[in-house]
Amino acid sequence: MKSVKDILKSNVLATNKHISDIKPTNSEPDLPSSHHNSGQTDHPNKVETFRCAICQDRGIILEGEVAHPCSCMQTRKLENQFRNARISRELMKCRLDKFRFDYYTPESKDKSHREAALRALNASKSFVNECKHNPHTLGILFTGPVGSGKTFLAASIANELMEAQLQVLFLVVPDLLDELRATYKSEINEMDLLDSARTIPFLILDDLGAHNYTDWTRNRIYSIINYRMNELLPTIITSNLSLEEMEDYIGLRTTSRIIQSSRIFRLTVEQDIRLQMYQERERKK
Numbered sequence: 001m002k003s004v005k006d007i008l009k010s011n012v013l014a015t016n017k018h019i020s021d022i023k024p025t026n027s028e029p030d031l032p033s034s035h036h037n038s039g040q041t042d043h044p045n046k047v048e049t050f051r052c053a054i055c056q057d058r059g060i061i062l063e064g065e066v067a068h069p070c071s072c073m074q075t076r077k078l079e080n081q082f083r084n085a086r087i088s089r090e091l092m093k094c095r096l097d098k099f100r101f102d103y104y105t106p107e108s109k110d111k112s113h114r115e116a117a118l119r120a121l122n123a124s125k126s127f128v129n130e131c132k133h134n135p136h137t138l139g140i141l142f143t144g145p146v147g148s149g150k151t152f153l154a155a156s157i158a159n160e161l162m163e164a165q166l167q168v169l170f171l172v173v174p175d176l177l178d179e180l181r182a183t184y185k186s187e188i189n190e191m192d193l194l195d196s197a198r199t200i201p202f203l204i205l206d207d208l209g210a211h212n213y214t215d216w217t218r219n220r221i222y223s224i225i226n227y228r229m230n231e232l233l234p235t236i237i238t239s240n241l242s243l244e245e246m247e248d249y250i251g252l253r254t255t256s257r258i259i260q261s262s263r264i265f266r267l268t269v270e271q272d273i274r275l276q277m278y279q280e281r282e283r284k285k
Contacts, residue, residue: 091155136232147272150238
């Protein structure tokens with residue numbers, strides 16, 4: 001299995017290099033269908049289809065003796081960022097400007113759900129803006145019941161940070177624990193996995209919930225949280241546990257460090273948002 005650390009390594013074409021310093025690429029970048037056009041090769045009797053007709057898949061555009069990166073390279077770079085961040089295809093769609101308050105508007109007169117959602121959304125926007133200037137700001141802990149929008153906000157933050165060319169790693173805690181356990185019986189280097197989670201500029205830990213933690217996995221979670229707190233590296237955490245429950249599951253010292261290094265926001269809803277989305281989708285059929 002390829003380690004997280006390995007997939008984070010990628011080569012990006014520098015801008016405005018002299019043509020003699022640049023070698024054309026033979027690989028085809030992953031691009032939207034709008035870039036899939038046909039082009040003519042240098043051989044008059046041979047027609048070849050290029051994914052990008054602008055640069056003919058070389059990744060560069062020549063202007064005299066100077067070569068500039070084609071726009072398709074930026075598209076490829078962004079797509080690689082999303083892939084390397086380990087964020088799922090579904091969560092790639094999340095953006096803060098798509099946050100829907102109607103899910104938090106109850107039929108009763110209680111406005112607490114909407115008010116809490118507004119505070120969490122505003123904090124998310126502020127976090128993204130702050131990170132563009134200060135990579136050592138406080139992280140965020142989103143708590144609340146299942147289906148209250150915690151993962152949507154965390155994924156939206158991750159996506160917007162990546163669009164700002166910042167390096168992000170999105171880890172679902174149950175999957176992380178499975179990978180850590182797997183290092184017992186495989187050739188996977190546990191330290192590669194832990195080092196990536198500890199040192200990435202921005203880490204998302206999604207679903208830090210009531211899982212089957214052992215002393216060994218608790219120590220690994222502590223190692224990640226403690227390192228990041230000491231190095232002032234922001235972490236976004238989502239959890240359906242209260243702080244008291246969190247102490248029971250992952251331990252007092254880890255919970256204490258999360259509190260110290262995070263702003264805490266609780267999201268609540270009268271009805272699971274996923275159920276609301278299902279009902280909305282079925283009504284349209």
